[in-house]
Amino acid sequence: MVEIEIQKEGHIALILIDGDIDASSSIQLDECLNKQLDNKQLNVVIDCSNLNYISSAGLGVFMSYIEEFSSSNQKFVLFGLSEKVHNVFEMLGLDQLMNITPTKSEALIFLNEE
Amino acid sequence: MKNSIQIYCNKENLASVRRFVTKNLEPTALSEIEINALVLAVDEVCANVIIHSAECNDEKTLDVYIETNNTNITFEVIDRGSGYDLRKHKMPDLGEIIKTKRKGGVGLMLVQKIMDKIDFIPSNNGHIIRLIKHI
Numbered sequence: 001m002v003e004i005e006i007q008k009e010g011h012i013a014l015i016l017i018d019g020d021i022d023a024s025s026s027i028q029l030d031e032c033l034n035k036q037l038d039n040k041q042l043n044v045v046i047d048c049s050n051l052n053y054i055s056s057a058g059l060g061v062f063m064s065y066i067e068e069f070s071s072s073n074q075k076f077v078l079f080g081l082s083e084k085v086h087n088v089f090e091m092l093g094l095d096q097l098m099n100i101t102p103t104k105s106e107a108l109i110f111l112n113e114e
Numbered sequence: 115m116k117n118s119i120q121i122y123c124n125k126e127n128l129a130s131v132r133r134f135v136t137k138n139l140e141p142t143a144l145s146e147i148e149i150n151a152l153v154l155a156v157d158e159v160c161a162n163v164i165i166h167s168a169e170c171n172d173e174k175t176l177d178v179y180i181e182t183n184n185t186n187i188t189f190e191v192i193d194r195g196s197g198y199d200l201r202k203h204k205m206p207d208l209g210e211i212i213k214t215k216r217k218g219g220v221g222l223m224l225v226q227k228i229m230d231k232i233d234f235i236p237s238n239n240g241h242i243i244r245l246i247k248h249i
Contacts, residue, residue: 001129020132023161024125030217053132053150055157056221063208064215084150091151091227092208092220 001025004032012111013042018050021058030061033068033076040072045107049080054088062098075099077107116181121160123168123176123195131160131178138180139187144249152187152247155228158221159191159200159243167195167241187247194240200225200232 002019013036021029036044062078069076077099081089089095101107119134121127135156139149156178168174177192203222211219225232225245233244 020129022125022128022132022157023165024128026217053153055128055154055161056218056224057161059220060211060217063212063220064217066212067215084147087147087151088154088224091224094208097208097212 002028004028006032006035008042009045011042012108013039013044014047015044016047016050020053021051021061022053022055023057026055026057026061029058030064033061033065036076037068037072037074040074043074043111044069044076045104045111046076046078047080047104048078048085049082051081051085054085059088059092059094063094066098075111077101077110079104079107116179118177118179120175120177122172123164123170123174124172125161125164125170128157128160128164132157134178135180135189138182142182142187142249151228152189155225155245156189156191158225159189159245162198162200162221163191163193163195163243166198167193169195171195185248187249189245191243191245192237192240193243197234197236197241199234199241200243 002021002025005016007014015032079101101110117138121130132153135153139152163176164170174194179190181188200222205223206219229245230248231246235242
């Protein structure tokens with residue numbers, strides 16, 4: 001089960017994920033990221049500090065939006081991943097293909113620098 | 115020690131499998147990261163059985179067994195559906211998945227990376243997927 005909340009902070013959409021993203025709940029993440037493509041002005045920062053678990057279904061959703069965001073000149077950054085969740089991204093080398101920072105302030109710096 | 119759980123083939127029941135596996139691995143010397151990886155491997159196999167073999171028919175059931183000893187942790191997933199031999203699964207190309215915006219295809223890749231041995235054994239009423247991790 002997962003709860004996903006979206007807050008608007010200036011030119012940024014902040015997405016807070018709380019719970020597990022698995023084959024059952026990944027559709028919620030998919031719908032949430034899809035919505036962000038409607039507002040091309042916004043970059044997206046995703047708070048994963050309460051993301052307890054992610055399976056391939058969740059990774060697949062993130063992977064499917066790498067090109068989508070790039071084509072609409074938007075960026076998304078994940079931050080606050082626990083060690084065990086970060087390890088899952090590392091297993092596939094996704095930590096090198098996606099924008100992941102330790103903290104929210106580093107995520108915001110990354111967006112400003114790009 | 116050998117413990118088991120049976121669930122109906124509904125994706126919402128994957129959380130019960132994860133809780134069962136976590137509970138059984140917590141007394142071991144494995145780290146939180148190692149436990150999470152093993153939970154993930156079992157979750158991926160069960161999701162595969164539920165979606166592809168049982169076609170989300172929640173009148174069907176699957177069982178998960180865990181056996182631990184001094185050298186190995188063995189998981190067995192009893193699949194009563196049509197079966198899918200995941201040893202024959204070809205590792206997909208990650209770049210291709212990203213380019214084509216596919217949302218699936220990396221679950222069994224994770225299982226192959228996490229586990230030391232994967233067996234696919236035909237049985238009387240289905241298949242047994244046996245996952246072995248050396249400790």
